[in-house]
Amino acid sequence: MRFSALLLALVTLAATPARAELLHRLTLQGLRGVSIAYDAQVCGFWVATEGREVILLNTAGEEILRFDSGLSQVRSLTAERAALLLADGWGGFRRVDRSGRPIDSDFSLSATLSDTEGLHADADGSYLVVEDDPSRLLRVAPDGAVLMELWGDGFSPPMIEPQGVERDPFSGNILVVDDNEGLNALFELSPEGEVLSVTPLSQWGRDAEGVALQPETSTLMIGFDGGNAVAIFDWRPTGRSIETPLARGPDCAFS
Template sequence: MRGKLMSALVAIATSQIGAVQADIFHRETLQNFRAVSIAYDAQVCGIWIANESSEIVLLSTFGKELRRLDTKMSSVRSLTVERDGLLIANGWGEFRRLDRDGRAIDQPFRLSDTLFDTEGLHKDADGSFLVVEDDPSRLMRIAPDGSVLMELFGDTFDPPMTEPQGVTRDPYSGNILVVDDNEGLNSLFELAPDGRVLSVHPLSAYGVDAEGVALQPETGTLYVGFDSGQALAIFDWMPTERTIDTPLERGPDCAYS
């Protein structure tokens, strides 16, 4: 599986040159598809996409539309996958939980008093949430009770990450992936769990205004959504290094590659 292969390749590269740079290889781009937030769902072997309308869309891992749901929320700005369904946010502080058929699990609520302009959202293996906002530019870890466990400001990074829009995490390497849109570098930032910048990959060759990111971990397939560019780009991705000793829980293997 990918975890063993990745460990071997990273170890070999590190022993040869001392440090490695993450690899990203473009596969294809789906045009005329707005994707402002993306989340991989191992239980249904697909990716959920928010397009800043009331609808969310489920695609197969190779881009075929499987399901389209009306969330009853006026606009979905970000979303992430949980065990029983989805957590969605409108970008103004309101969150809702839905099952995978679009039925409400609970009433609208606030995940944390500190969250308003939620651009990207990812539920981590320990139950906490990785969140990015762009005003101010920050990456946070939020506990299930809403308390702030980590707060890092992107404009202090080198290079600065001034407009973070989407966030996900690779359970094998432990690295956090964030996309910065056109008001920033229009790039993919690869970060260690403490916010150390591992690599930055420009994305302008593939689309305009990067806003969503998701990873299918067992295959290393990376999805990046472009807002103004109305496109969904698909890549093969390999991390710079491992920043955790033990892989995180990632859910079942997908039946399709």
């Protein structure tokens, strides 16, 4: 009986994903970061607060500018080469330039998308998207075709409420934050959806919502709905999923 209990404990321990290396630098209070996107073109982080405004921070967390998006709310956003792509969380998308002016008419990125909680423009032109009802991680082509669909509740451990998504161009790993209805944790995934690490976040904030990475310096920003806060970390991947790094835009590590 004692041996069986020991064996079960060892199996459980072996099945528990590793934790990522995460070193807390500072926390910005009073900023509700429901979606965050790193932008190599301006060497800063765009933050959506689920209101109309979009805010640009430098890598130290200092505000550079803000603009009114013209949308009723911005639920998620990502930086493209020539524009920012904003999502209202109800299936509507809008491209704007980096001062907030609309570039084209509002549109639907894909008929399958409605509750868009997190959005990331990947190096090949496709988009990584997370939704929480149901819990899904998708890769969507520019023409709206779904190239990959993974169900978070099938992960081990389950990812119940994915809210923000990012990809590290050096390791190829995908980062997703799961909010308080899930584990309030940072999931690190392979491009195919294998769980590489799960890092609890509750000691730094409640209800994780947004995530973004400056890859040159491994500066990671995570937004928390509870307490209206954005925390800044040093982060390291647990390993590499790709042989050749992805395109990442201009090098602005020391800006």
